[in-house]
Amino acid sequence: MYLSEISPKQIRGSLGQITAIFICVGVFSGQILGLPEIFGKEFMWPYLFAMIIVPSTLQIGVLPFLPESPRFLLLEKNDTKAAEKAFQKFLGKPDVSHEIEEVLEESRVQKNIQVASVFQLLCDNTKRWQILTVILTMACYQLCGLNAIWFYTNDIFRGAGLSPEMIPYVTLSTGAVEILAALFSGLVIERVGRRPLLIGGFGLMFFFFVILTVCMSLQDQAVWLRYLSIICILTIIASFCIGPGGIPFILTAEFFPQSQRPAAYMIAGITNWLCNFIVGLLFPFIQERLQTYCFLVFAAICLAGATFLFCVLPETKTKTLAEINQAFVKKKMPLEIQEMGYFDPKGKSRRTGTARRLTPPPLQLLRGIPHQAEEQRRPGCLDSPAGGGLRVAVRIGSPDSHLNVLCSQIALENAGEKEAELEGPPGVSRSKAPKKKWAHKGSQITSFHSALGNISPFLVKTAASWREGLLRLK
Numbered sequence: 001m002y003l004s005e006i007s008p009k010q011i012r013g014s015l016g017q018i019t020a021i022f023i024c025v026g027v028f029s030g031q032i033l034g035l036p037e038i039f040g041k042e043f044m045w046p047y048l049f050a051m052i053i054v055p056s057t058l059q060i061g062v063l064p065f066l067p068e069s070p071r072f073l074l075l076e077k078n079d080t081k082a083a084e085k086a087f088q089k090f091l092g093k094p095d096v097s098h099e100i101e102e103v104l105e106e107s108r109v110q111k112n113i114q115v116a117s118v119f120q121l122l123c124d125n126t127k128r129w130q131i132l133t134v135i136l137t138m139a140c141y142q143l144c145g146l147n148a149i150w151f152y153t154n155d156i157f158r159g160a161g162l163s164p165e166m167i168p169y170v171t172l173s174t175g176a177v178e179i180l181a182a183l184f185s186g187l188v189i190e191r192v193g194r195r196p197l198l199i200g201g202f203g204l205m206f207f208f209f210v211i212l213t214v215c216m217s218l219q220d221q222a223v224w225l226r227y228l229s230i231i232c233i234l235t236i237i238a239s240f241c242i243g244p245g246g247i248p249f250i251l252t253a254e255f256f257p258q259s260q261r262p263a264a265y266m267i268a269g270i271t272n273w274l275c276n277f278i279v280g281l282l283f284p285f286i287q288e289r290l291q292t293y294c295f296l297v298f299a300a301i302c303l304a305g306a307t308f309l310f311c312v313l314p315e316t317k318t319k320t321l322a323e324i325n326q327a328f329v330k331k332k333m334p335l336e337i338q339e340m341g342y343f344d345p346k347g348k349s350r351r352t353g354t355a356r357r358l359t360p361p362p363l364q365l366l367r368g369i370p371h372q373a374e375e376q377r378r379p380g381c382l383d384s385p386a387g388g389g390l391r392v393a394v395r396i397g398s399p400d401s402h403l404n405v406l407c408s409q410i411a412l413e414n415a416g417e418k419e420a421e422l423e424g425p426p427g428v429s430r431s432k433a434p435k436k437k438w439a440h441k442g443s444q445i446t447s448f449h450s451a452l453g454n455i456s457p458f459l460v461k462t463a464a465s466w467r468e469g470l471l472r473l474k
Contacts, residue, residue: 001252001261001262001265002069003015003016003018003019003444003452004016004250004253004254005069005070005071005072005253005258005261005329006069006070006090007317008088008091008099009102009319009320010190010318011190012250012253012254012317013186013189013190013247013250013317014053014186014189014190014196015190016185016246016249016250016253017182017185017186017246017247017250018186018242018251018286019246020185020186020245020246020249021179021182021183021186021246022183023182023245024175024178024179024181024245025127025179025297026055027175027178028172028175028178030181031168031171031172031174031175032049032172032175034048035168035169036168036169039051040168040305041348049375051186061336062403067086067089067090067173068082068083068086069082069086070083070084070086070087070090070099070103070306071103071258072258074104074411074445075085075102075103075258075259076115076258081102082095083100084100087100088098093354099191101376102320103321103391107288114259115259115260115262115263116259116260116263116264117268118137118261118263119266121256121260121263121267122267124260126222126325127255127256127260129328130255130256130264130328130338131264131267132312133251133309133313134248134251134252134255134264134267134268134271134309135267135268135271135306136305136308137198137244137251137309137370138248138268138271138272138275139271139275139305140202140244140301140302140304140305141244141245141275141277142272142275142276142278142279143249143278143279143298143301144202144205144240144298144300144301144302144305145205145209145236145245145298145301145302146236146237146240146286147279147280147297148283148295148298149233149236149237149285152216152285152292153171153174153233153289154171154234154329156226156229156233157170157171157230158218158229159219159226159229160226160227160228160229160230166423173234174233174234174237176320177234177237177238177239177241178237178245178345179240181237181239181240181241181242181245182241182242182246184242185197185241185243185245185246185247187243189247190317190319190386191309191319193312193316194250194315194316194317194366195314195316197242197247198243198244198247198248198251198309198313199238199243199306199309199310199313200239200242200243201240201242201243201244202239202243202302202303202305202309203302203303203306204235204236204239204242205236205239205244205298205302206299206302206306207392208232208235208239209232209236209295209296209298209299209308210295210296210299211232212229212232212295213230213293213295213299214237214291215232216229216292216295217292217293220290233252241389243465244305248268249268251313252264252265253265254316254324255318255320255324256321266291270472300418301335312329312359314327314328315327349373366448375449399412
């Protein structure tokens, strides 16, 4: 979380991958220290465990000299001078006005908003897809089967004909592959993006898990399959480190504003360690029952994770929080409209059976408006014969503003259809009056346009696009 708050959005992903890189360096260092020539003998194990004092002491000595997060200082402490000094120290340049303005833009959106608790974040309907994405990504991070790979590594190396004395040295190749894959991911993440690396990582793990299962099941019939198993192990480890090994932690920071980020990391951490506990508890039973076919269970989890992320996860590289929220709104808007009965995928309205309504793109982007305004109601926009003027209410930047506008549009159309049936030319009874549904509907949308005209120029363009779309369907 600290790395995500101190990094500019242009290199946010690369700096976030530093955590994964140093985790791999730690694993590789442990493998080296565990060699028989160093601390790999039985009576030397206490000294190996004591080596953790070295990085802990280094961290305690360095952390007090690091400046506080500029975002924390600006958004929660409201200390602009301290935040400016922190930015200057991190970025190494005197002019940090652009970075300050970028954070202040987020501050305007979250003005008077306190830090959210875990329960409050879970109850926030506007973040339900982000929360679900973080939970499932973290679950797949632990349940993808990397622990099973480490469990079977020595057996696979032994089956390939390596002597027990050689296995510790060959195992170093797994740590080296981890470091190289993590470095590669950190170098290309800002060019390729988070989405391809994460989905591609889970997809490659699924593919090589299936091949590894076949190799281990048939290795007695062909000797060369044992060596292919070693290649599969190294490829699975590399696939994990390229995407799933570090990107889930980056996404957790990018999905949520400053006020919700601590709670989001708590949810991610709870999911992470809970799934780690489940793997440690259930894997021995899975391995005992399924033997080498246990890899198919992890292959299914990787495939499910890749499919979910392909359908839900938007690209977040170099994007602001508002742009990421807009991307989630684009993905979820069609489903919400279908739930309201506005249209179905076959192109027929569930209400009238006519051609499918058009929902212009601006309607889907309302949630991303980076400012707020008070709720405005204009009574008497439309006075129906039944009495009681229809009220149009829109709160710019509110969680469900796009749905509020959509409901108002639907209500206007229904009111137009009803009045077209009731009203007619002078001297003609209403029951015999011709229906002028589309002409009246155009006037309704015009009234809707004028009602929103005083709120925002953005909404003026949106209302105009609705009117043009509806009149075009005439």
